Amino acid sequence: MAAPTIAIIGGGPCGLTLARLLECKGIDYVVYERDESENSNRVGGSLDIHPETGQHALREGGLFDEFKKYARYDDTVFALADKLGERLLQLGQGRDAPEIDRSDLRQILLDAIPKDKIKWGHALTSATAGEDNRPVLQFANGVVLSGFKLVVGADGAWSKVRPMITQATPQYSGKSFLESKIGHENPLYETTASKAGAGISLSIDSGKLIVTQRQGDGSYRNYFGLQVPEDFFRNGTVDLQDVEATRRLLLTDFYADWSEEYKDLIRHATDLRAWPLYTLSTEDMDWKSVPGLTLVGDAAHLSITNGEGVNLAMTDSLKLASKIAEHGTENFDQAVQEYEADMFPRGIATINKGKVMANVMFSEDPQASLQLMNSWEAAE
Ligand SMILES: Cc1cc2nc3c(=O)[nH]c(=O)nc-3n(C[C@H](O)[C@H](O)[C@H](O)COP(=O)(O)OP(=O)(O)OC[C@H]3O[C@@H](n4cnc5c(N)ncnc54)[C@H](O)[C@@H]3O)c2cc1C
Structure with missing residues (x-):
């Protein structure tokens, strides 16, 4: 049987968003996910979904009405205090960044993709270059696959696709x-x-x-x-x-x-x-395009959590799907080059923002954090 046109490694928010967008555009793909099944015990808390990024991707995937059934607009409020419980700041009321549980977001995306498009129990162990220099995928269950026109690494922080592109590690x-x-x-x-x-x-x-x-x-x-x-x-x-x-x-x-x-x-x-x-470090964001391969989401630009990770991941998927549709399935390399040129600066910005956020969150002095947060609020 011929390989699907696109292999998406990882069925997290990024991989599933890409799958849904390709589904909408009628482009052939399969998702390979390490979890054993849809019901595997998932971890992770609540995510705020921003209008220009995560919400935009959901709209393009025709899923915004479904999203709104779970979106918690009353959970956007944010309070800052010191170690004695003295409240220093409260903001976020009415902010258009509703919260949704990670499990609900995943279910919305899974329900929007045909069941046979996700191969559960496929944990990638390595991606290597085959004789034609295109990726060969080795899975822990013994399956070996090749012949894809494009492999997309959406397999998160510890991506097994990434080593084909860069030696960078988290x-x-x-x-x-x-x-x-x-x-x-x-x-x-x-x-x-x-x-x-x-x-x-x-x-x-x-x-x-x-x-x-x-x-x-x-x-x-x-x-x-x-x-x-x-x-x-x-x-x-x-x-x-x-x-x-x-x-x-x-x-x-x-x-x-x-x-x-x-x-x-x-x-x-x-x-x-x-x-x-x-x-990842910002120096890691200088990889050369590899034919037939790219990265999205945390696999591409893992940063210290900064409230943007899932939103940027979904944006990557939106941009990549758009480029693939624009260039057609016979010209993936052009689509990938243009996607990566656009993604790299966003990746660098989010890695830098992660470092700034870490300094704010782990600050010695809550007043310093307060000043920074107030300046961000004023800039919005
Ligand atoms: C404690 C914490 C709190 C966070 N809070 C927020 C927040 O409030 N807001 C926010 O925007 N972001 C937050 N983030 C970041 C956010 O979780 C990530 O940026 C986002 O999940 C990235 O999505 P992704 O799909 O790229 O990767 P992931 O969510 O990591 O998904 C990767 C998928 O690939 C699968 N996979 C992994 N390895 C393999 C393999 N070898 N083979 C096959 N499948 C594989 C995994 O099972 C998973 O389904 C937080 C992160 C942490 C650690």
Whole structure:
């Protein structure tokens, strides 16, 4: 059987957006995703979707009405406080950047793509150049595929497609999030709901932070931001399975001088998960175009989380799909070159923004963060 015209590696928000846009344009593609099935347990919290980027891609894919069924316009509010709980700033009311749970966004996109266009249980292990210099794809399940006119790496931070284009690998930022959950059944739920309410509360002080964010089901996720070594949560010092010990460590070694309302979030933290924050460097964004291959989303321009990642990823898909449609399926190389010329500056900008955001979020002084946030608000 002939290979599909386009192979999309990865069925995250970026890969699925590209799939949906190609579907709308009648261009042949298949998505190869490492998850075993549509119902595989997905992680990840809430994402704000911006008008000119993520929303634009959803509109072009004919999915905006579906999106609005899940979009939470009342969760755009953002509050900043210090470690004593002193509120310094509140903004974001009425902002056109509604929140949606990652799982809901994924489901909207999956429902808009024929089921036979996604090959589940296909974890790419390597992409190498074949005799004709075009990519040969090796999957963990033993499948080997080639003959695509275009391979698109949408396989996120640790892309297995990327090495064909650049030797760049993600660099640890020195900063990690420890995620935890306050569900409806949690004894602290009512207190958290009445204190945090809608949207996001961010508390910054002494080079650390705590983020509390309401999710689509009304539960809360907390992210404890720490400046720790890359292997801190893996080297045996901290065993996240031992929830009590992890809570003790946070209380004594990191948040001892924070107010009781924050310590309560630690005392009731469940479902712990570490998110070391990685970034590519801007020097990595200078790859030469490789025939038959390109990258989109985090695979192309992974940055420290800065509130834009998913939006830019979906924009990449929108721009690439448009270029493919413009040049036709016989001239992918031109489409890819033009897409990449447009994408590189955006990639560099988001990597730089990630670094700035990291300095703001992990600031020693909450007043410095406040000044920066106020200047951004004034510039909008
Ligand atoms: C803690 C945290 C909070 C964040 N918060 C926000 C936020 O509020 N707003 C925002 O815009 N962005 C946020 N981001 C960033 C955002 O999650 C990413 O930028 C976005 O998910 C990128 O989409 P993607 O599809 O390129 O990659 P991913 O979402 O990583 O998707 C990649 C897909 O490829 C699959 N895959 C991976 N490897 C392989 C393989 N070898 N073979 C086959 N399939 C593979 C994965 O299973 C996945 O489905 C956050 C990131 C983190 C870590």
